[in-house]
Amino acid sequence: MLATVIHAARDIRVESVPDPELSTGGDAIVRVVASCVCGSDLWPYRGITPTREPHRIGHEFVGVVEEVGDDVERIGVGDFVIAPFYVCDNSCINCRNGVSTSCLHGGWWGSDDRLGGFADGGQGERVRVPLADGTLVAVPGEVADDQVPGLLTLSDVMGTGHHAAVSAGVGPGDSVAVVGDGAVGLCAIIAARRLGATTIIAMSRHPERQALARDFGATHIVAERGEVGIKAVQELTHGIGADRVLECVGTKESMDQAIRSTRPGGMVGYVGAPNGGPELPVRPLFNRNIGVNGGVAPVRGYIEELLPDVLSGAIQPGRVFDLELPLAEAAEAYAAMDERRAVKVLLRP
Ligand SMILES: [Zn+2]
Numbered sequence: 448m449l450a451t452v453i454h455a456a457r458d459i460r461v462e463s464v465p466d467p468e469l470s471t472g473g474d475a476i477v478r479v480v481a482s483c484v485c486g487s488d489l490w491p492y493r494g495i496t497p498t499r500e501p502h503r504i505g506h507e508f509v510g511v512v513e514e515v516g517d518d519v520e521r522i523g524v525g526d527f528v529i530a531p532f533y534v535c536d537n538s539c540i541n542c543r544n545g546v547s548t549s550c551l552h553g554g555w556w557g558s559d560d561r562l563g564g565f566a567d568g569g570q571g572e573r574v575r576v577p578l579a580d581g582t583l584v585a586v587p588g589e590v591a592d593d594q595v596p597g598l599l600t601l602s603d604v605m606g607t608g609h610h611a612a613v614s615a616g617v618g619p620g621d622s623v624a625v626v627g628d629g630a631v632g633l634c635a636i637i638a639a640r641r642l643g644a645t646t647i648i649a650m651s652r653h654p655e656r657q658a659l660a661r662d663f664g665a666t667h668i669v670a671e672r673g674e675v676g677i678k679a680v681q682e683l684t685h686g687i688g689a690d691r692v693l694e695c696v697g698t699k700e701s702m703d704q705a706i707r708s709t710r711p712g713g714m715v716g717y718v719g720a721p722n723g724g725p726e727l728p729v730r731p732l733f734n735r736n737i738g739v740n741g742g743v744a745p746v747r748g749y750i751e752e753l754l755p756d757v758l759s760g761a762i763q764p765g766r767v768f769d770l771e772l773p774l775a776e777a778a779e780a781y782a783a784m785d786e787r788r789a790v791k792v793l794l795r796p
Contacts, residue, residue: 448463448464448465448466448467448571448572448573449461449462449463449464449571449572449774449775449796450462450464450503450567450568450570450571450572451503451504451505451568451570451571451774451777452464452501452502452503452504453491453492453498453501453502453504454498454501455494455498455501456491456492456493456494456498457492457493457494457781459492459504459777459778459781460778461774461775461777461778464503464567464571466573467565467567467573467574467575468575469514469515469516469575470562470563470564470575471516471518471560471562471564471577472516472517472518472519473516473518473519473577473578473579473580474515474516474519474564474575474576474577474578474579475512475513475514475515475516475519475522475528475575475576475579475583476512476513476514476515476573476574476575476576477508477510477511477512477513477528477530477573477574477576477583478510478511478512478513478572478573478796479508479509479510479569479571479572479573479574479796480508480509480510480511480527480595480795480796481508481509481510481595481596481599481793481794481795482505482507482508482509482569482570482571482599482774482793482794482796483505483507483508483599483602483768483791483792483793483794484505484570484777484780484781484784484791484792484794485505485506485507485532485603485604486629486630486631486784487720488504488505488506488781489781489784489785490722491504492781492785493785495722502557502558502568503556503557503567503568503570503571504557504568504570505556505557505568505569505570505571505794506532506533506555506556506557506568506569506602506603507530507532507569507599507602507603507604508530508569508570508574508599508602509527509528509529509530509595509598509599509602510527510528510530510574511525511526511527511528512524512525512526512528512579512583512585513573515579516579519579519580520580521579521580521583521585522579522580522583522585523585526583526585526586527585527586527590527598528583528584528585528586529583529584529586529598529599529601529602529750529754530556530569530574530576530582530583530602531547531582531601531602531603531606531746531747531750532556532602532603532746533547533548533550533553533554533555533556533582533747534550534553534554534555534556534560534566534576534577534578534581534582535547535548535550535552535553535578535581535582535747536550536551536552536553536578536580536581536582537550537578537580537581537582537747537748538581539551539552542581542747542748545745545748546745547745547747547748548742548743548744548745549745550581552578553578554566554577556568556569556574557569560577560578561577562577564577569602570774570777570794571774571796572774572796581747582747584601584747584750584751584754586598586754586758594757594758594765595765596765596766596768596793597757597762597763597764597765598754598757598765599765599768599793600630600634600757600764600765600767601746601749601750601753601754601757602746603744603746604630604631604634604764604767604791605634605637605638605746605753605757605762605764606744606746606747606749606750606753607631607634607635607695607718607744607746608631608632608633608634608635608636608637608638608693608695608718608764609634609635609638609641609744609746609749609753610716610718610741610744610745610746610749611625611631611635611638611693611694611695611716611717611718611741611744612635612638612639612641612642612644612691612693612716613638613642613716614714614716614717614718614740614741614742615691615692615693615714615715615716615740615741616691616714616716616740617638617639617642617643617644617691617693617716618642618643618644619642619643619644619645620643620644620645621639621642621643621644621645621646621690621691622644622645622646622647622648622683622684622689622690622691623639623644623646623647623648623689623690623691623692623693624647624648624650624669624680624684624688624689624691624692624693624705624708624709625639625647625648625649625650625660625665625692625693625695626650626692626693626694626695626696626701626704626705626708627650627693627694627695627696627701627719628649628650628651628652628653628656628657628660629695629696629790629791630767630790630791631695631718631719632649632651632693632695632696633656633659633660633663633764633767633790634663634764634767635693635695635718636649636660636663636664636665637663637664637762637763637764639664639691639693640663640664641756641761641762644664644691645666646666646667646683646684646689647664647665647666647667648665648666648667648668648669648680648683648684648689649661649665649667649668649669650668650669650670650672650676650680650704650708651668651669651670652670652672655769656790657670659766659767659790662766663763663766667683669683672700672704673704676704676708677704677707677708680708681708684710687710687711688707688708688709688710688711688713689708689709689710689713690709690710690713690714691709691713691714691715691716692705692706692708692709692713692714692715692716693705693715693716693717693718694715694716694717694718694719694741695718695719696719697717697719697720697721697722697723697725698719698722698723698725699723699724699725699726701719701725702715702717702719702725702727703725703728705717706727706728706731706732706737706739707731709735709737711735711736711737712735712736712737713737713738714737714738714739714740715737715738715739715740715741716740716741717739717740717741717742718741718742718743718744720743727739767790767791768790768791768792768793769789769790769791770783770788770789770791770792770793771792771793771794771795772792772793772794772795773794773795773796774794774795774796776794777794780792780794
């Protein structure tokens with residue numbers, strides 16, 4: 448089959464790899480219907496994370512189950528399934544505590560699982576899914592082609608934006624500022640509105656992203672950053688800062704922006720994968736009673752909750768995809784995102 452392999456920085460190839468095979472009894476083979484490129488895939492692409500040897504890449508996909516192992520009970524051949532960006536059993540103590548990203552038996556796409564089988568990367572034609580009963584969520588009924596992008600966001604970005612909002616404790620009537628206008632930041636706006644926030648401030652400098660942010664529920668746009676941006680947020684929030692601030696970038700600057708845009712007693716929900724060394728300034732947090740909560744989003748636990756709203760069209764996170772390419776053009780997908788010609792690229796095998 449064909450799958451995407453990263454060989455080095457800026458060297459993405461779609462090449463022939465071995466077909467996946469069932470090996471544990473608890474696994475499944477999924478034919479990928481759609482996958483996509485994640486902002487975090489750009490780190491190895493840009494060489495920020497070194498690529499020591501060629502390896503498979505891609506961790507967001509949806510598809511149709513082609514085979515299941517003898518022990519698989521919840522998932523069947525023919526099911527349309529959503530895979531979170533990691534493998535988990537959805538049953539161990541960490542999974543039951545809502546932290547399935549720390550699953551005691553879990554793992555990551557594009558690497559060996561704990562029993563020695565290979566879990567393929569998502570940017571390919573097929574994937575062997577370990578712990579299929581825990582990892583996968585089957586979508587009820589028929590899936591129309593135009594529903595695929597929305598369902599694919601439940602693999603990562605929609606669940607991650609939701610995690611930011613949940614971690615910050617967003618509730619009815621809250622004011623929320625969102626730092627970051629990538630796919631996760633845009634999904635965090637959807638999540639904030641869904642949870643009842645009434646003032647939603649999108650911090651964005653890009654006109655197309657500002658427009659989408661408004662469609663998703665942003666009531667205000669702040670294009671400025673730094674001190675000017677903080678003042679602009681305060682002016683919209685009784686002069687004190689937002690109740691909840693969702694940090695969706697992961698840099699030192701974005702974390703600083705988030706903390707300083709939060710009102711005394713407020714909470715930052717952070718889901719931007721830390722990159723470039725953000726550290727928490729404990730004294731200012733102490734002085735202003737600001738909490739910081741969040742981390743790598745345990746999206747598996749959010750799929751069932753968010754799925755009905757995606758299927759009904761009540762939320763439309765699939766609109767974050769602004770470019771669709773065939774899998775064979777994966778290299779162009781990375782380049783388009785790297786050069787910010789696209790917010791998020793959907794790949795179809
Ligand atoms: Zn687990």
